[in-house]
Amino acid sequence: MRHRTSPYIAKSVAHSKQAGMMNPAPTLGSRRSTVTPAQSGLSSFAIPSRPLICAMACWASMSTGASMAVKRLSDAQLEAFDTEHVSPALWDMLVRRIDAQFPHGRLRFLDVGGGSGRFADRLLARYPHAHGVVLDNSRLLLARNKPHARKFLIEESAENIGLLDGGYDLVFFNWVLHHLVGFDYRESVENVVRTVHDAAYLLSDRGHISIFENVYDGLLVANAPSHIIFRLTSANAIAPLIHRLGANTARIGVCFQSKRAWERILHEAGMATVGFDEDEHKPVPWPWKAFLHVGNLRCGLFWGTSVLNQSLPKYRLATTLDSLERH
Ligand SMILES: C[S@@+](CC[C@H](N)C(=O)[O-])C[C@H]1O[C@@H](n2cnc3c(N)ncnc32)[C@H](O)[C@@H]1O
Numbered sequence: 001m002r003h004r005t006s007p008y009i010a011k012s013v014a015h016s017k018q019a020g021m022m023n024p025a026p027t028l029g030s031r032r033s034t035v036t037p038a039q040s041g042l043s044s045f046a047i048p049s050r051p052l053i054c055a056m057a058c059w060a061s062m063s064t065g066a067s068m069a070v071k072r073l074s075d076a077q078l079e080a081f082d083t084e085h086v087s088p089a090l091w092d093m094l095v096r097r098i099d100a101q102f103p104h105g106r107l108r109f110l111d112v113g114g115g116s117g118r119f120a121d122r123l124l125a126r127y128p129h130a131h132g133v134v135l136d137n138s139r140l141l142l143a144r145n146k147p148h149a150r151k152f153l154i155e156e157s158a159e160n161i162g163l164l165d166g167g168y169d170l171v172f173f174n175w176v177l178h179h180l181v182g183f184d185y186r187e188s189v190e191n192v193v194r195t196v197h198d199a200a201y202l203l204s205d206r207g208h209i210s211i212f213e214n215v216y217d218g219l220l221v222a223n224a225p226s227h228i229i230f231r232l233t234s235a236n237a238i239a240p241l242i243h244r245l246g247a248n249t250a251r252i253g254v255c256f257q258s259k260r261a262w263e264r265i266l267h268e269a270g271m272a273t274v275g276f277d278e279d280e281h282k283p284v285p286w287p288w289k290a291f292l293h294v295g296n297l298r299c300g301l302f303w304g305t306s307v308l309n310q311s312l313p314k315y316r317l318a319t320t321l322d323s324l325e326r327h
Pocket of ligand 1: 070081084086113115116118119135141156157158173174176180
């Protein structure tokens with residue numbers, strides 16, 4: 001359902017900072033940064049900053065020269081995403097995990113690629129003491145958010161979440177990581193690694209990362225569908241054909257992974273204790289088997305914390321990115 005009143009949207013992390021709504025940049029030495037009330041009546045909440053973690057984040061970005069190029073979907077392509085993606089089965093799996101970790105329901109969350117805010121609204125309804133930020137780079141989808149006193153919107157690209165202050169108990173990536181498509185396949189995987197790695201620095205001490213993703217396992221070679229689908233959807237020359245065959249992301253590309261590949265990527269991004277739940281396997285049409293090598297397909301919930309929260313000392317992103325070469 002669309003709402004006529006468009007909620008206030010901070011146009012970027014930098015803009016929200018300028019407007020005094022939030023101080024998302026890693027501020028060394030400041031104890032707290034605040035989200036102050038925005039025009040639409042959005043409420044304020046304080047996010048504790050973690051100077052040491054921020055210093056490490058700056059160092060990590062510098063050490064990798066991290067600058068990400070991510071392709072953008074058009075508004076026509078984004079239009080299709082204003083829908084409910086979380087099935088009742090997936091929702092139950094997630095709520096079980098959240099309740100186990102946060103039995104009191106007091107939590108601050110960041111929904112990266114949260115679009116029209118349906119998921120955030122559902123969480124805010126289920127957890128009356130929760131506060132949340134929806135971050136998306138689509139103004140079209142953000143503008144469809146229902147105003148909510150405990151919800152804040154930021155128009156920004158996922159690859160820039162490192163600019164935000166931390167203190168989130170949950171950072172969600174619901175079907176957004178496969179959209180962080182770069183120039184080629186390798187760059188796309190690196191974008192995912194870096195973005196999830198940056199999310200690790202945003203977590204509170206008890207913080208967790210929660211990821212819903214499509215999982216494509218190959219008939220014989222586990223991650224072959226990932227490469228085939230990426231090639232087909234990112235190819236310019238055949239984009240009209242691929243679009244007609246039903247791929248909404250034709251020309252831009254999409255980078256799904258097998259279960260093992262998702263786990264490896266998340267591990268390399270610094271996620272520890274990755275738990276996995278999945279919904280029922282979907283029927284695979286024969287052309288997908290024949291041409292895309294898809295053996296089985298389902299949605300998975302990857303859930304874990306960060307090695308930073310587990311105090312593993314010698315973690316270096318540069319090292320993990322080097323190891324991508326081996327894949
Ligand atoms: C498949 S939809 C999922 C929407 C929502 N998370 C859900 O589960 O219903 C992908 C979302 O990711 C957003 N998105 C894609 N690339 C992004 C990027 N680089 N930064 C931020 N958001 C992005 C899109 O605008 C869209 O809202």
